[in-house]
Amino acid sequence: MARIVMKFGGTSMAGTERIRRVARIVQRQQAAGHEVAVVVSAMAGETDRLVNFCREANPAFDPAEYDVVVASGEQVTSGLLALTLQALGCKARSWLGWQLPVATSDAYARARIETIDSAALLASMAAGEIAVIPGFQGVSHEGRITTLGRGGSDTSAVAVAAAVQADRCDIYTDVDGVYTTDPRIVAKARKLARVTYEEMLELASVGAKVLQTRSVSLAMKEGVRVQVLSSFIDDDAPPADSLPGTLIVSDEEVEGSKVERQLITGIAHDKNEARIVLTRVPDKPGAVAHIFSPLAAAGINVDMIIQNVSKDRGETDVTFTVPRADLARSMALLEGQQEEIGFNRVLSDAHVAKISVVGVGMKSHAGVASTMFKALADRGINIQAISTSEIKVSVLIDEDETELAVRVLHTAYGLDAVDAAV
Amino acid sequence: MARIVMKFGGTSMAGTERIRRVARIVQRQQAAGHEVAVVVSAMAGETDRLVNFCREANPAFDPAEYDVVVASGEQVTSGLLALTLQALGCKARSWLGWQLPVATSDAYARARIETIDSAALLASMAAGEIAVIPGFQGVSHEGRITTLGRGGSDTSAVAVAAAVQADRCDIYTDVDGVYTTDPRIVAKARKLARVTYEEMLELASVGAKVLQTRSVSLAMKEGVRVQVLSSFIDDDAPPADSLPGTLIVSDEEVEGSKVERQLITGIAHDKNEARIVLTRVPDKPGAVAHIFSPLAAAGINVDMIIQNVSKDRGETDVTFTVPRADLARSMALLEGQQEEIGFNRVLSDAHVAKISVVGVGMKSHAGVASTMFKALADRGINIQAISTSEIKVSVLIDEDETELAVRVLHTAYGLDAVDAAV
Numbered sequence: 004m005a006r007i008v009m010k011f012g013g014t015s016m017a018g019t020e021r022i023r024r025v026a027r028i029v030q031r032q033q034a035a036g037h038e039v040a041v042v043v044s045a046m047a048g049e050t051d052r053l054v055n056f057c058r059e060a061n062p063a064f065d066p067a068e069y070d071v072v073v074a075s076g077e078q079v080t081s082g083l084l085a086l087t088l089q090a091l092g093c094k095a096r097s098w099l100g101w102q103l104p105v106a107t108s109d110a111y112a113r114a115r116i117e118t119i120d121s122a123a124l125l126a127s128m129a130a131g132e133i134a135v136i137p138g139f140q141g142v143s144h145e146g147r148i149t150t151l152g153r154g155g156s157d158t159s160a161v162a163v164a165a166a167v168q169a170d171r172c173d174i175y176t177d178v179d180g181v182y183t184t185d186p187r188i189v190a191k192a193r194k195l196a197r198v199t200y201e202e203m204l205e206l207a208s209v210g211a212k213v214l215q216t217r218s219v220s221l222a223m224k225e226g227v228r229v230q231v232l233s234s235f236i237d238d239d240a241p242p243a244d245s246l247p248g249t250l251i252v253s254d255e256e257v258e259g260s261k262v263e264r265q266l267i268t269g270i271a272h273d274k275n276e277a278r279i280v281l282t283r284v285p286d287k288p289g290a291v292a293h294i295f296s297p298l299a300a301a302g303i304n305v306d307m308i309i310q311n312v313s314k315d316r317g318e319t320d321v322t323f324t325v326p327r328a329d330l331a332r333s334m335a336l337l338e339g340q341q342e343e344i345g346f347n348r349v350l351s352d353a354h355v356a357k358i359s360v361v362g363v364g365m366k367s368h369a370g371v372a373s374t375m376f377k378a379l380a381d382r383g384i385n386i387q388a389i390s391t392s393e394i395k396v397s398v399l400i401d402e403d404e405t406e407l408a409v410r411v412l413h414t415a416y417g418l419d420a421v422d423a424a425v
Numbered sequence: 426m427a428r429i430v431m432k433f434g435g436t437s438m439a440g441t442e443r444i445r446r447v448a449r450i451v452q453r454q455q456a457a458g459h460e461v462a463v464v465v466s467a468m469a470g471e472t473d474r475l476v477n478f479c480r481e482a483n484p485a486f487d488p489a490e491y492d493v494v495v496a497s498g499e500q501v502t503s504g505l506l507a508l509t510l511q512a513l514g515c516k517a518r519s520w521l522g523w524q525l526p527v528a529t530s531d532a533y534a535r536a537r538i539e540t541i542d543s544a545a546l547l548a549s550m551a552a553g554e555i556a557v558i559p560g561f562q563g564v565s566h567e568g569r570i571t572t573l574g575r576g577g578s579d580t581s582a583v584a585v586a587a588a589v590q591a592d593r594c595d596i597y598t599d600v601d602g603v604y605t606t607d608p609r610i611v612a613k614a615r616k617l618a619r620v621t622y623e624e625m626l627e628l629a630s631v632g633a634k635v636l637q638t639r640s641v642s643l644a645m646k647e648g649v650r651v652q653v654l655s656s657f658i659d660d661d662a663p664p665a666d667s668l669p670g671t672l673i674v675s676d677e678e679v680e681g682s683k684v685e686r687q688l689i690t691g692i693a694h695d696k697n698e699a700r701i702v703l704t705r706v707p708d709k710p711g712a713v714a715h716i717f718s719p720l721a722a723a724g725i726n727v728d729m730i731i732q733n734v735s736k737d738r739g740e741t742d743v744t745f746t747v748p749r750a751d752l753a754r755s756m757a758l759l760e761g762q763q764e765e766i767g768f769n770r771v772l773s774d775a776h777v778a779k780i781s782v783v784g785v786g787m788k789s790h791a792g793v794a795s796t797m798f799k800a801l802a803d804r805g806i807n808i809q810a811i812s813t814s815e816i817k818v819s820v821l822i823d824e825d826e827t828e829l830a831v832r833v834l835h836t837a838y839g840l841d842a843v844d845a846a847v
Contacts, residue, residue, distance in 0.1 A: 019481040053501065059441040060505045061512035068511070071504035071519050075497035079475065082493035083482045089490070090483035097493050101523065102568060146524060 005170040006038040006128065010138065010160035013047035014177050015234040016080045019087075025234065026087040028175070033093060033133060040124060040134040040167060042160040043084055045076025050153075066111035070140075070150045074100070077137030077156070085135045095133040098124065100140035100148065105159070107141035107149045114141055114149035116158065119166035128167070136163055157218035165225035172227050173248070174214060175234035180249035181206065181213055183418040184270040188406050191419035195268065197250045197257050199363050202268045205395045209359040210273030219251065228252050254363055266371065267362035267416040272405050276306060276324040278355045278387060279333060283318040283347035293344045294321060297336050303329045307357070307390040307399060321346075322388055324399065327353055355387065356405040359397040360412060372396045378415035384408055427592040428460040428550065432560065432582035435469035436599050437656040438502045441509075447656065448509040450597070455515060455555060462546060462556040462589060464582040465506055467498025472575075488533035492562075492572045496522070499559030499578070507557045517555040520546065522562035522570065527581070529563035529571045536563055536571035538580065541588035550589070558585055579640035587647035594649050595670070596636060597656035602671035603628065603635055605840040606692040610828050613841035617690065619672045619679050621785050624690045627817045631781040632695030641673065650674050676785060688793065689784035689838040694827050698728060699752040700777045700809060703759065705740040705769035715766045716743060719758050725751045729779070729812040729821060743768075744810055746821065749775055777809065778827040781819040782834060794818045800837035806830050 009032065011025050025041075033039045045053075053073045057064045081097040088095035100107075103123060107114035127134045138156025141149045151158055157174060164172035179194065181203065186192040198206070200223035207216045213231055222229045232248025284290055291310070298305055308323040325333045330353055337349050365371040372389075375396055379386060384407065388399040400408055413419055431454065433447050447463075455461045467475075475495045479486045503519040510517035522529075525545060529536035549556045560578025563571045573580055579596060586594035601616065603625065608614040620628070622645035629638045635653055644651045654670025706712055713732070720727055730745040747755045752775055759771050787793040794811075797818055801808060806829065810821040822830055835841060 019478065022482065056441065056501070056505055057508060060444065060508040063512075064508050065511055068504045068507045068519060071507075071521070072501050075500045078497045078500070079478070079494050082490045083478055085490045086479055086482040086486050086494075089487055090485075097490060099493070099570075148521075 004036045004038065006167060007032055008040045008042060008160055008164040008167065008169045008172045010042040010156060010172065010174045011044065011234055012156065012176055013044040013049070015175055016043055016045070016084070017047040019083075022080070022083055022087050025175075026084060026091055026093075028234065029084075029088060029133060030091050030093055033131075038128040040128060040136060040163060040169075041084060042136045042138045042156060042163055043077060043080045044138050044156040045080055049076040049079075066113075067147055070111050070148045074137070074140040074148045074150050077139050081135045081137040085133075088133055088135070093133055094131055095135055096127065097135045097137070098127075099137060101142040101146070103136070105141035105162070107143060107151070109143045109145065109149070111143070111147075111149055113152040114143065116141055116151065116162045119162055121166040124163070124167055154215040155217075157215040158221055161218045161222045161225070161227050161229065164227045164229075165221070169227070171230055172222070173230045173232060174218075175232060176213060177233065177235065178213060178231070179233035179247065180231055181211065181251070182269065184409055184413050185211070185272065188272075188409050189413045189419075191413065193418065193420040195249050196246075197252060198268055199254045199257050200251060201254070201394055202361050202363055203251045205359065205361040205392070206269050206271050209271040209357060209361070209395070209397065210275070211269065211271045214251075222251065223253075226253065228256075257363070265362065265416075265418070266364040266368055267360050267418065268364070269361050270409050270412050270416070270418070271359045271361060272409050273357045273359075274402055274405065275327050276355060276357055276399075277327045277330040277351060277353040278322060278324050278399060279330075279337070280350040281321045281337065281344065281346040281348075282350070284321050285345045286317050286319045290344065291321065293340065294337070297340055298325070298333060301332065301336060303333055303336075307388050307397065309388045309390075318347075324355070324357070324388070354402040355399050356402045356408075357397050357399055358405070358408045358412065359395050360416065361395045363394050365396075366393055374415055375412060378411050379408060382407060382411050384411075426458045426460065428589060429454055430462045430464060430582055430586040430589065430591045430594045432464040432578060432594065432596045433466065433656055434578065434598055435466040435471070437597055438465055438467070438506070439469040441505075444502070444505055444509050447597075448506060448513055448515075450656065451506075451510060451555060452513050452515055455553075460550040462550060462558060462585055462591075463506060464558045464560045464578060464585055465499060465502045466560050466578040467502055471498040471501075488535075489569055492533050492570045496559070496562040496570045496572050499561050503557045503559040507555075510555055510557070515555055516553055517557055518549065519557045519559070520549075521559060523564040523568070525558070527563035527584070529565060529573070531565045531567065531571070533565070533569075533571055535574040536565065538563055538573065538584045541584055543588040546585070546589055576637040577639075579637040580643055583640045583644045583647070583649050583651065586649045586651075587643070591649070593652055594644070595652045595654060596640075597654060598635060599655065599657065600635060600653070601655035601669065602653055603633065603673075604691070606831055606835050607633070607694065610694075610831050611835045611841075613835065615840065615842040617671050618668075619674060620690055621676045621679050622673060623676070623816055624783050624785055625673045627781065627783040627814070628691050628693050631693040631779060631783070631817070631819065632697070633691065633693045636673075644673065645675075648675065650678075679785070687784065687838075687840070688786040688790055689782050689840065690786070691783050692831050692834050692838070692840070693781045693783060694831050695779040695781075696824055696827065697749050698746040698777060698779055698821075699749045699773060699775040700744060700746050700821060701752075701755060701759070702772040703743045703766065703768040703770075704772070706743050707767045708739050708741045712766065713743065715762065716759070719762055720747070720755060723754065723758055725755055725758075729810050729819065731810045731812075746777070746779070746810070776824040777821050778824045778830075779819050779821055780827070780830045780834065781817050782838065783817045785816050787818075788815055796837055797834060800833050801830060804829060804833050806833075
């Protein structure tokens with residue numbers, strides 16, 4: 004017997020028929036002898052509908068009242084899943100955020116989970132009851148409803164799994180696992196059996212949108228084993244004991260598994276950045292602070308930063324990337340600071356893409372970056388910027404070359420599946 | 426300064442624009458110097474949508490989970506009204522049923538309010554904050570969400586008004602008050618300035634659907650002064666201090682008012698009943714119990730009962746009415762009991778209407794019933810059954826003659842407005 008927390012997203016909960024399919028998947032887990040808790044999202048589209056109501060009511064809305072409105076979406080699906088499970092003959096009941104309680108900070112609309120009281124949940128599960136928990140919601144210190152910010156249901160699921168010391172947290176999505184790269188770009192992409200938390204964080208933050216980054220960080224911190232798998236599996240499929248998806252686990256567990264360790268785990272791409280170049284910035288202490296302080300104050304996240312080697316006349320070019328949605332605002336801010344910063348011109352390019360190779364294996368292997376640069380150079384792809392971390396190398400290239408670069412690198416690192424269709 | 430509880434129904438809350446109109450009405454009350462709490466229904470159609478989800482999920486649904494789902498409708502509108510009031514510059518916040526709390530019985534889906542903790546409400550209102558409370562919902566002894574049954578928001582409003590000792594509970598509806606009869610039938614119907622709780626109960630239960638019967642009973646028990654008025658008034662109208670609607674108050678307050686007391690307050694009609702006749706029932710002790718016990722056990726409400734004068738052969742005909750929706754079930758039950766009851770034939774007629782004249786004034790005046798019978802007889806309308814209470818006389822007639830009977834009686838009791846359009 005294991006204790007398993009299952010999480011289903013909005014697409015899986017969109018309407019009575021889909022909820023019935025979810026209920027059958029949950030029922031199969033319980034029938035396999037497991038203790039089961041389920042975390043659910045609102046029906047697809049419902050949160051958007053509720054957010055729009057709030058915007059129409061008051062464009063500068065009070066986040067505490069916003070939370071009262073938007074938390075209702077998960078309240079509805081948790082009640083409906085409990086009802087549907089009961090119709091299948093299972094014992095089931097819903098536990099709202101304020102009932103467990105899921106105690107959060109008072110930061111309405113972007114609250115952080117502090118503690119989850121697991122006593123009621125453990126008693127319910129031990130009695131053979133399936134606990135159904137609305138994701139995304141909690142309760143503040145002053146007893147009001149909070150929400151965790153968009154996509155917070157993944158985080159709710161991991162937090163519940165940590166609270167009940169679950170053996171596994173299964174996140175059902177509309178993909179069947181984490182791939183070496185986007186299968187829509189590379190037909191030979193392979194599903195990964197296991198990735199480490201660190202790899203998943205890099206893959207998620209650079210554009211592989213399978214899990215919310217926050218939920219992966221929390222899983223790493225709490226040591227929760229997470230499986231990503233598809234909710235659109237055949238109804239007659241065996242229980243998820245066969246681990247059909249991708250397991251996200253600690254570095255140690257991957258090391259201990261019999262799967263041969265790849266140097267590189269996956270290739271990610273991200274088209275949501277834009278490049279800014281400031282030319283002829285004075286090469287003196289404090290110059291860089293003049294550039295980035297105003298951007299930080301405006302809440303703009305700067306990602307890659309490259310300062311070219313100083314030229315002999317004491318000036319340098321500074322290149323960096325910002326989210327594409329913040330480009331216009333960033334340009335306006337920098338132009339307003341031209342005198343303080345002392346640059347000559349500010350240039351921008353929104354048609355860029357960031358390509359990243361990710362893998363814990365590169366910690367102990369040299370040559371990963373040079374393989375990347377050579378493979379791209381061989382195909383004439385120009386690198387505009389480079390940044391690296393312990394388990395990642397990212398390059399900025401022309402957006403039009405995204406797909407080509409991903410395919411080239413997937414092959415160069417030996418990730419192509421042997422048996423996949425060409 | 427007065428303390429006023431305002432209640433708005435689903436039609437008034439249907440969408441952002443209508444909620445803004447409600448917010449302006451509420452703001453005017455506060456601007457007039459009053460302490461204000463507002464009780465809201467779900468958006469029109471929303472509760473039906475949620476109930477349908479529950480039916481689809483599980484036709485034999487667990488009422489506790491049903492309540493989790495359907496209570497969300499009022500949660501949404503309470504948050505949205507608070508946001509809209511804030512957009513107008515008012516201080517406002519929502520108080521959900523479990524937050525105040527509104528303590529109810531554990532009878533999910535048809536709970537009764539036991540107590541409302543008014544401390545937080547009174548503090549909020551005294552601080553100039555408008556308290557927005559979702560109607561229809563409360564919390565059970567075991568800390569789960571309850572609902573009061575359909576139309577329960579009127580009852581919530583009256584209960585809140587009693588808890589905060591409000592000077593008045595204003596129920597905003599899609600009509601502008603209680604009329605002497607249905608204005609769609611009688612153009613000369615007059616809006617009543619005041620009616621007593623007892624009269625309102627009789628008018629409501631016999632088909633004048635303005636307020637939920639439960640809410641009127643509660644107002645009578647708690648001595649809450651209720652005003653029924655329209656939410657579709659001109660935005661520039663003066664505050665409701667001018668009492669534009671109908672006040673529902675105690676007998677004493679009506680006596681003490683300067684309004685001349687009418688013998689009859691109003692005429693109601695009800696087409697939701699059906700007549701059943703059992704012929705040649707043995708006229709002996711216990712026979713009637715054999716008829717009505719099985720109906721009561723099946724939850725069928727029998728209304729008018731007429732046992733004809735016994736005929737010389739020791740048999741009698743028994744006539745009574747049941748809700749039209751229960752007619753088929755009632756007939757099947759009775760036919761199954763033919764041997765026990767010992768009747769000859771069972772006849773039914775769904776094409777009947779109940780017409781009632783209601784008025785506290787009739788307590789002290791003879792001749793009310795005979796005026797009714799004569800007026801109907803003069804127009805050739807046949808009376809199929811009669812029942813009376815202290816303040817009401819009801820007759821059962823052919824459904825086709827409903828409108829004629831109402832008009833004839835409205836004139837006969839001197840209720841026609843002098844200045845109304847013909």
